[in-house]
Each structure stands twice: as structure tokens, then as C-alpha cells.
């Protein structure tokens with residue numbers, strides 16, 4: 001069955017909650033998505049639909065480097081959360097979401113993306129340890145789980161510091 005990838009629509013919200021609750025087996029990520037939708041700009045929300053059912057979902061929201069104002073600086077986005085229904089995992093849905101997501105981020109003028117996540121999964125898209133760009137996480141996490149990718153080559157040169165996620169992540 002064909003996989004349709006597209007930006008979310010208002011009538012997808014319940015299905016997006018369900019995908020996140022099922023993938024993470026708790027409501028926290030679904031709540032985070034709802035908070036980002038109402039507070040974060042840009043809010044990039046991509047769904048994967050198969051046979052009329054939302055089977056995967058991915059969000060990008062703005063991140064900043066501590067001490068560097070977002071205004072006037074090239075746009076950086078954070079990938080989170082990403083979820084695929086358990087019985088649809090390992091069939092390329094997540095990868096398709098990430099690839100369309102990058103195109104959408106580029107179209108919004110983003111120059112780089114960061115992600116806090118599985119170190120075995122994200123390097124396949126070109127992510128490298130964020131520390132290799134001089135970027136660190138505001139959270140106390142192992143070096144190899146905080147990753148970054150330049151959508152525009154060289155865009156992270158000279159932009160070292162601590163990455164701050166949107167404040168909706170603080171209550172997560």
C-alpha cells in the first residue's frame with residue numbers, strides 16, 4: 001500500500017496523539033507535540049499515511065544556541081519527537097519521514113538540524129555527533145546521542161555552544 005507523506009492537517013491531531021502514545025507507550029510525547037503545536041514557530045509536523053491511517057509522525061521545532069539570539073541568526077531546528085506505530089516499524093516509514101522533513105526544513109530556511117536520539121539510527125541520514133561541531137546538549141547525556149546535521153554545508157562553522165530546545169521541552 002502506498003505511503004503518503006505530507007504536512008499535518010487539523011483533522012490529524014487525534015491520530016497523531018495515538019501514534020505517539022503507541023510508539024512511546026506513554027502520553028508524554030503526545031503532550032509535547034500538542035504543546036509545540038500551540039507554542040513553537042515554526043512548527044513542522046509531518047505525517048506518514050497508509051490506507052487512510054496515520055502510521056508515522058515527525059516534528060521539528062526551533063532550537064537556539066545559548067547566548068546567541070535566534071533573531072538574525074541562521075535558523076536551526078530540532079528533530080523531536082518521531083514516532084511510528086509499533087506494527088509499522090522497520091519498513092522505512094521513519095526514514096521516509098526524516099527525508100521529507102529535511103526538504104521541509106530547507107524550504108523554511110533552516111541551515112542545520114539537531115537530534116537527541118538513538119546513535120545507531122540517526123547517522124544513516126548524515127547526522128554526526130554534535131560535539132564535532134562544538135555543540136553540546138543542555139541535558140546531561142552521553143556524547144554519542146546528541147547529533148547534528150548541516151542542511152547547508154559549513155553552516156555550523158563557528159556556531160559552537162549549548163543547544164536550547166523550545167521551552168515546551170522543559171515541562172516534558
Ligand SMILES: CC(C)(COP(=O)(O)OP(=O)(O)OC[C@H]1O[C@@H](n2cnc3c(N)ncnc32)[C@H](O)[C@@H]1OP(=O)(O)O)[C@@H](O)C(=O)NCCC(=O)NCCS
Pocket residue numbers: 023024081082083084085088089090091092093094095096116117118120121
Ligand atoms: C525510531 C523509529 C521512529 C524508527 O522508525 P522506523 O519506521 O522503524 O524506521 P525505519 O524503518 O526507517 O528504519 C528502520 C531501521 O531503524 C532501526 N531502528 C529502529 N528503531 C531503532 C532503535 N530504537 N534504535 C536503533 N535502531 C533502531 C532498525 O534497526 C532499522 O535498521 P535497519 O534498516 O538497519 O534494519 C521507530 O522505531 C519508533 O517509533 N520507535 C519508538 C519511538 C522512538 O524511539 N522514537 C525515536 C526517539 S529518538
